[in-house]
Amino acid sequence: MSCTIVVGLGRSGVGAARLLKAHGAEVIVLERANDAAAQRKATALEEQGIEVKLGQALELASFEPWLGAIDQVVISPGIAWTHPTLAALRERGVTIRGEMAIAWQALGHRPWIGITGTNGKTTVTHLLHHVLTQAGLEAPMAGNVGFSAAELALSCRDGSTPPPDWVVMEMSSYQIEAAAEVAPRIGIWTTLTPDHLERHGTLEIYRSIKRGLLERSELALLNGDDPDISRSRDQWRHPQVRWVSTQAESTDTDLSISADHWVCRGKERLFSADALPMQGAHNRQNMLLVTAAALEAGLSPASIESGLRSFPGVPHRLEPLGCLHDVAVFNDSKATNYDAAAVGLRSVTAPVVLLAGGQTKQGDAQDWLQLVNQRCSAVILFGAGAEELRTLIASTPFSGSVAMFEGLEASLDHGLSLAREQKAASLLLSPACASFDQYSDFEARGDHFRSLIEARQAA
Incomplete structure (x- = not known):
């Protein structure tokens, strides 16, 4: 019997598996993880008649039991289109498609x-x-x-x-x-x-x-x-x-x-x-x-x-979170690259205390660095990319303070202290980086920041 193999138990993978099953396809899901969360998702899918194999790395051996019967392999956006295993499957005549297809x-x-x-x-x-x-x-x-x-x-x-x-x-x-x-x-x-x-x-x-x-x-x-x-x-x-x-x-x-x-x-x-x-x-x-x-x-x-x-705005994109100590606070966690973060810096009132960091990406940082110089009184860096960002800023004439912390909470507390001292107009979380070093996605990072702000506003 022919089958469709879905790779991954993320949101896209689970949705694709359920949709294919609803249309009468024989579906098998392969998932690298084998932890409690993966097991819960697997159980829920198996109750709907979808076979799930946990602990399966994205390598050709994981697909071998079905190679002669695979109609198509469906991947999530997180899997590179050019992944060597996908290339090997294509060589064997297997159709690769994304969840969007x-x-x-x-x-x-x-x-x-x-x-x-x-x-x-x-x-x-x-x-x-x-x-x-x-x-x-x-x-x-x-x-x-x-x-x-x-x-x-x-x-x-x-x-x-x-x-x-x-x-x-x-x-x-x-x-x-x-x-x-x-x-x-x-x-x-x-x-x-x-x-x-x-x-x-x-x-x-x-x-x-x-x-x-x-x-x-x-x-x-x-x-x-x-x-x-x-x-x-x-x-x-x-x-x-x-x-x-x-x-x-x-x-x-x-x-x-x-x-x-x-x-x-x-x-x-x-x-x-x-x-x-x-x-x-x-x-x-x-x-x-x-x-x-x-x-x-x-x-x-x-x-x-x-x-x-009547538009209320977009969560995590220059989302206003009110004021703390007369400083306007903005959640711009959606700014996951230099260009998006530059837009954030242009859009709020200066002087700005900036919180940035996470998993750095390739890209041209010059416009962002120029705006840091022009509009920021202080920069607080966090996460895996903090040292790389600090080196970039050190290569410019920036005269404000630069500090580094491991996590967002410590960065926020230091940023609030500096914002009070410097009489900054805005405190801006605009990371210029992806979130995957510490969070599942930019929404989780922004939600954490919002909860930290709300807790301090209530104190």
């Missing part, structure tokens, strides 16, 4: 809005979901936020989520490269700066993965303010490409912001550019991309404006 199989009959970009995609996903939902549409968000893609498809299948009018899907480069069949009705590309190069190898490969999603989309919405994306403006042969720009003087742009701060479609004034209550030029770009998608979805300018004005 399985969701597309089940949900592709509904119109998708696929949102990608180095930075900004989470904000655009949340904001577009909110605007469409406030207008009365069923527009669940999934991918890197909300449901996993397979969980959403399963929820729609069993009726716990109503049939979507639009599927709002945040898509990372990892998810895109493992799901080449995904072709959204609308594709949105927010930004492109070097990221995940330790996984993809070169900026050119990373860019081509992102661009591939937009080229497969019926309508591509592009951020004309992004230098990298805009540089390729003359290279697009896509029949439906629309550009947005916050620059009033921008040419060949479908949506822009006028000199007197109105969102405009050509010469048509739609609503005030102050409709979105979020700071920063990057959020105006996000607003324009959301507006362009919402107009395509059939919303009126008045409905879009109403949704923008």
Whole structure:
């Protein structure tokens, strides 16, 4: 009997296994771990008729018992598309697909809005979901936020989520490269700066993965303010490409912001550019991309404006946490690279006491370092990358204090003390690093920071 093998018991893997089983597939899950948490997940899946093998490393020997019968192998975003074991399986004629591709199989009959970009995609996903939902549409968000893609498809299948009018899907480069069949009705590309190069190898490969999603989309919405994306403006042969720009003087742009701060479609004034209550030029770009998608979805300018004005913000992305000792505190745990952290530094009031650190990534730190010099009175570093960041800062003329601690709590307490002494305006957690040295993901890091702040506010 043929079977599908799902690799990993993470959220994506469990969702994919359950969705495939619901569609009648014979499913086997292979998981490297064999601890209590893995055993609990395995038991839950086995109760649904899904076989689970624990303690299975990602190597060819783990697949050998089924090599003649494997229909496909489904991987989670955390597994490199170029992993040697996957290459060996391909050589044997095995199809490798990502969890996003399985969701597309089940949900592709509904119109998708696929949102990608180095930075900004989470904000655009949340904001577009909110605007469409406030207008009365069923527009669940999934991918890197909300449901996993397979969980959403399963929820729609069993009726716990109503049939979507639009599927709002945040898509990372990892998810895109493992799901080449995904072709959204609308594709949105927010930004492109070097990221995940330790996984993809070169900026050119990373860019081509992102661009591939937009080229497969019926309508591509592009951020004309992004230098990298805009540089390729003359290279697009896509029949439906629309550009947005916050620059009033921008040419060949479908949506822009006028000199007197109105969102405009050509010469048509739609609503005030102050409709979105979020700071920063990057959020105006996000607003324009959301507006362009919402107009395509059939919303009126008045409905879009109403949704923008009622948007509560995105957890972990410049999330305001109130004040401590007259210092405004912000949770920007979502800033997992230098470019995202630079946006955070630009967006809060200086002088800033900055908390940064975690698992460092490859990338150009120059803009971030310049903003540290210009806007920070102190930097407190934590986690595995603290020494690497300290060395980077030491190579600049930064005259503020720099301290290092192992964990976030000690860093916060020292940061609060410095913020009081220096009469800083803002205390900002904006790590510029991934979280995996100490946390399961950036949400867990941000949740921990929020709980630490709330405890000190209550004291």
